[in-house]
Amino acid sequence: MPAVKRATHAFVLISLTGVACLLSPAVAYADKTPPGGGGIGASGNSTPGGTLSATAGGVVYDHSKNGSGSAVGPLTPVGNWTPPACWYAPKYSPAEFKAYVEPIWNADSTGSSWDASQRDRYVNGKPYTNFNLNKADKGYWWDSYVDKSFPPGWDACNKPYFWVDKGAPPPADVPEAITPEILAKLAYAEIRVPATQVTLKPDGATKVNLPTWAWLDKSDFHPVSVTASVPALNISATTTATPASLKLDPGTADATLFPASGECPINADGSIGTPYEAGSADKTPPCGVTYRRATNGTPYTLKATVTWKIRWTGTGNGGDDLPDGTFGQNQQVTVQEIQAVNR
Structure with missing residues (x-):
């Protein structure tokens, strides 16, 4: 109850239509x-x-153009940025x-x-x-x-x-009066992006010193957006998240990443990485990892985190970039001690 919270923050007991109601200082x-x-x-x-x-x-x-389904989640803004x-x-x-x-x-x-x-x-x-x-x-x-x-x-x-x-x-x-820019920031908090379940080859279990290829198909990974509006004021803003890169963390220091930074850029067609093709077992993947030590009962936890570029457009030709957001997912990888590779 704003009239009360701005005075004493006290609780108020009033009677409406004969019923006593306890009203707390509300927001x-x-x-x-x-x-x-x-x-x-x-x-x-x-x-x-x-x-x-x-x-x-x-x-x-x-939310009609937002990510949907059970395997989606909110973005974590890069830096100390928070919505209004x-x-x-x-x-x-x-x-x-x-x-x-x-x-x-x-x-x-x-x-x-x-x-x-x-x-x-x-x-x-x-x-x-x-x-x-x-x-x-x-x-x-x-x-x-x-x-x-x-x-x-x-x-x-x-x-x-x-x-x-x-x-x-x-x-x-x-x-703090509502504007298209504030709407854009509120829409940012509503964005949901798909989980980063990368495709690995070999899948299931890989081998020591054998390159493991990793990729994300463009059909599974695409921009999402949320539009926020105040119809009473005829203003709106759309915030769009576009996948930009994939960061791999192998879960152990005994591994070599490709590229060395572990940051796999997005391709021109919107995909990330390159699908494995037969005969490429001894080639260096554009996005992937080679494990140097076998697992011993406990799989390694590979974390795949996608960075999303955020931009908004709104009423009055407004628009600008907002801080990048990230969303990641863990995958279990078993590495076996087999030195020979059959082609």
């Missing part, structure tokens, strides 16, 4: 419907009663805002002084008058939203509710 979380069942929805259009359909944080996600912790976006129509805050004030549990200051601000013209009911369908009340990964009660965006006319920019002193 508008991105994955929850706004308190009172309202908020900005996909259409952004007011009903005759002035209520807007609800959605998460005013942000709508299109909180942001401001449209939340209430005038009628909906009035219906939400008046019961809080009438409960007289936040203190008469606080309640009076709120009535002055939103009802008595200091600076807003009567919840801006005379401006129905001409704008929205904005509030903060906190990323769902942050703990309850955390809120660095702690400005009071503010009004923004449709088509007008938010106040200049609100740097």
Whole structure:
């Protein structure tokens, strides 16, 4: 309940329609419907009663071009970069805002002084008058939203509710106000990429001093994207992750990587590495590993990590690179002590 959290962070006991409810100092979380069942929805259009359909944080996600299935996971950004912790976006129509805050004030549990200051601000013209009911369908009340990964009660965006006319920019002193760039960063956190189960040859078990070829087919590895939008503001951004390279970690120091860095670049056709062909057993693979010591009951853990290049495009010809992301998977490799190689 934002009106309370910005005052004392106290718990509030109020009665709505005859039922006593304990309201804690709440935060508008991105994955929850706004308190009172309202908020900005996909259409952004007011009903005759002035209520807007609800959605998460005013942000709508299109995951139709994202990675899918059980073998997908989120990217780990390279460096200390993280998606936005909180942001401001449209939340209430005038009628909906009035219906939400008046019961809080009438409960007289936040203190008469606080309640009076709120009535002055939103009802008595200091600076807003009567919840801006005379401006129905001409704008929205904005509030903060906190990323769902942050703990309850955390809120660095702690400005009071503010009004923004449709088509007008938010106040200049609100740097966290939703923009296409912020949408792009939120979409980054929604991206899911396929697991990096590389094809190995020999598969199952390889041999000491025998090159093991590794590759990823382009049909299994392709760009994915997520689009985030705020329909009420007619803004959107699409964040795209494109596979760029494969990094091999053999799981032991007794191994030689190809190339020596273990970094296998992406090929022109979108694949990584080269599939093994008969007769290539003694050739050097463009992407692979040669183990120099056999396993002794416990397989080596080969980790294959793909680096993804991230770029966004959005409303108003916006766009730029975002930090690379990585996603890896472990594979068990058994190495047998057989010196001879049959061709």
